Amino acid sequence: MDNADVELAFGEQERLPAVAQDATSGAVLMLAFVTREAVERTRETGRAHYYSRSRDELWEKGASSGHTQTVEEIRVDCDGDSLLYLVEQEGGACHTGYRSCFYRTIDGEVVGEQVFDPDDVYDE
């Protein structure tokens, strides 16, 4: 029996949260939001695309920094309202230079690994 695509439950805001997880290490790298278009572009290109709420635009991860994410698999949760991207992360996922955006505990302790100097990557 062929599988059919899982129906995604985009709500009124037409976006869903997506988690990027390192397909090799299992580390959770980042969380961002996606639109239908972002999911389609991700499936078409095999590179992670998201939707920027602040800039109101489709965004390819790493397009300016080079820190792209090659998506090995997309998973959907039980309710169809969250996505999980299993990715091969080039460089670091975080604009601060850390491998993962979740580099701090809520108590403020830094537990992540810095893998690049953001001053070398971003002009701004």
Next chain:
Amino acid sequence: MDNADVELAFGEQERLPAVAQDATSGAVLMLAFVTREAVERTRETGRAHYYSRSRDELWEKGASSGHTQTVEEIRVDCDGDSLLYLVEQEGGACHTGYRSCFYRTIDGEVVGEQVFDPDDVYDE
């Protein structure tokens, strides 16, 4: 130098997405939303609390099913607008009986492991 709590960027809706990750296996188990109160209750009790958007209420994971999450660590992302709970999951995280809510690929292939029969756990 003592660490200070990371400031959380709760937006207008006063809730943030939180990812629960199995602290042992690294599997991403679920994604749900939290309020300030849910985060406080999680820190106080060491058990994962979330906020149910459909029921508009604070919710302790596993309170009815017994499938609780003991929270070993809470991490915060770079922007302070997403949380990561590292948990010890009792039973399965998903109400469908799967260990993780992300048990399907977007193509509809089941890749997760069913660990309990939901008919045995939920009355409804």
